[in-house]
Amino acid sequence: MAEGQFKEGIAAGRLAPVQYADNFADLHPPFDHHEALVEADRCYFCYDAPCMQACPTSIDIPLFIRQISTGxxxxxxxxIFDQNIMGGMCARVCPTETLCEEVCVRETAEGKPVQIGRLQRYATDAAMGQGKQFYQRAPTTGKKVAVIGAGPAGLACAHRVAMHGHDVTIYEARPKAGGLNEYGIAAYKSTDDFAQAEVEYVTAIGGISIVNEQALGRDFSLAELASKYDAVxxxxxxxGVNALRAEGEETPGVESAVDFISVLRQADDLTSMPVGRRVVVIGGGMTAIDAAIQSKLLGAEEVTIAYRRGKEHMNASEFEQDLAASKGVIIRHWMQPKRVVAEGRRLAGIELEYTALSDxxxxxxxxxxxxxADQIFKAVGQTFDAAPLNGSGAAMTLSGGRIAVDEEFRTSIPKVWAGGDCIVGGEDLTVSATANGRDAADSINRALA
Structure with a gap:
């Protein structure tokens, strides 16, 4: 253990350099050929398979596993890609333990499901490793489509739109494409710059251009795009990031967990990534878990997640909660932030109030x-920032703070579709966003036909 680990405050280099590589190694190493065959042989290839019904993108799971088993x-x-062009990343980050694997017949019978996610990774890695493209563009239609955001929803939409023969321009606010997959996933879940490899694979179909560092509401308006393109x-x-609603939360050292994860994902040298000695994370979802685990992996001595409800109410899956505990993260339930404690200008801790359910x-x-605590991370949910939609001509209809869409993902503005986390019902899952983008693309194609 590095001597620097016990420095008070927020500091970098808490561990010996070799430990960072070990700590941030691939969470689920890929199957080799033999392992994949053995695991695939466990599948019952169910008719009307519950795993397929649980997949938001409706991948034919029994079929793809059978294809692995037959070499x-x-x-x-x-x-896999027929239904989910982002299947490589989904294989790494999908909460399969609460989706396809939770309903696997092997799970029901034995308490040990077929490892569907790892099998999906085995297949998609094989194709991407060989640069194997399965789709060709239809003849060019001359129609142009703008996509705002190069995350899972935007990339899935762009790929399917391009496949139909339309030309696509993606406008991305950040320096890199990938969205959540590039900036919001724990580093140990997506190693070796896989997010960028997937962007290159998806866009290799052709007919897709990406313009980076162009933000809606700052560099262009929705009305401008709608006037230049056949669909948007x-x-x-x-x-946006929700506030703690606690006294003193503007104290230096109180940070967004989303921003912390983003900076860490872009760090070239983890030894230079600062972290507190005692870290408290407020929240109960995947972002809270990812921030807490990575704080511990960076060398924080004590990391605590504080959540306002019980274990069974946490949005993070039981697997993720157990993973956090296995890394030494303490999870405390039934407490909510009340006051951030500072000593002078230095963050010293947080006062939490115990909670209970009443009626x-x-x-x-x-x-x-x-x-x-000398570092506190806010992971109490994100919000959709509707301000960039202003000045777009007709007002966009919102519901519950997000964009309202119909069953075809059309918004209230003609020629404009939406999908992913920004719409009503968005599930904060890569796989769900991918399904939205895919289905919206088919809807766009029908409208342009």
């Missing part, structure tokens, strides 16, 4: 506890 990984990859798709995700409503009990 046809490229055929398996095509089965909005896949901007969620840009189904969450209430504070009045009893408090103080946790020492």
């Amino acid at each position: 046809n990984p490229l055929g398996s990859a095509k089965t 798709f909005i896949g901007t995700g969620l840009g 189904g409503a969450l209430v504070g009990t009045g009893e408090t506890v103080r946790l020492e």
Whole structure:
């Protein structure tokens, strides 16, 4: 253990350099050929398979596993990509334990599901590693489509639109394409710059151009795009971060967990990535888990997740909660932030109030506890920033703070579709955003035909 680990405050280099590579190694190493065959042989190839019904993109899971078992990984990859062109990343980050694997018959019978996610990675890695493209563009139609946001929804939409023969321009606010996959996923879940490799694979179909560092509402308006393009798709995700609603949360050292994860993902040298000695993360979802685990992997001595409800209410899956515990993260339930404690200008801790349910409503009990902390991460959810939509001509209809769409992902503005986390019902999942983008693209194609 590096001597620097015990420095007070927020500091870099808490571990010996060799430890960072070990700590941030691939969470689920890929199957080799033999392992894939053995695992595929466990599948019952169910008729009307529950795993397929649980997949938001409706991948024919029994078929792709059977193709692996018969020595046809490229055929398996095509089965996956037919439904989910982002299948490589989804294989790495999907919460399969609460989707396809949760309903696997092997899970029901034995408590050990077929490892569908790792098998999906085996197949998609085989195809991407060989640069195997399964789709050709239809003859060029001369129609132009703009996509706002190069995240999973935008990339999936762009690929399917391009496949139909339309020309696509993606406008991305950040320096790199990939969205959540590039900036919002824990580093140990997506190694070796896979997000960028996937962007290159998806756009290799042709007819797709990406313009980086162009933001809606700053560099262009929705009305401008709608006047220049035959269709527009909005896949901007969620840009805002909810407040703690605690006294003193503007104290230096109180940071957004989303920003922390983003900076870490772009860091070339993890030894230079600063982290507190005692870290408290407020929240109960995947972002909270990712921020907490990575704080621990960077060398934080003590990391605590504080969540306002019980274990069973956490949005993070039980697997992710157990993973956090296995890394030494402490998860404390039934407490909500009340006051950030500062000593002078230095963050010293956070005062939390115990909570309870009263007639189904969450209430504070009045009893408090103080946790020492020199770094606090806010992971209490994100919000859609509708401000960039202003000045777009007709007002965009929102519902619950997000874009309202119909069953075809059309917004209230003609020629404009939307999908992913920014729409009503967005699920904050790569796989769901991909499904939205794919289906919106087919809707756009029907409208342009």
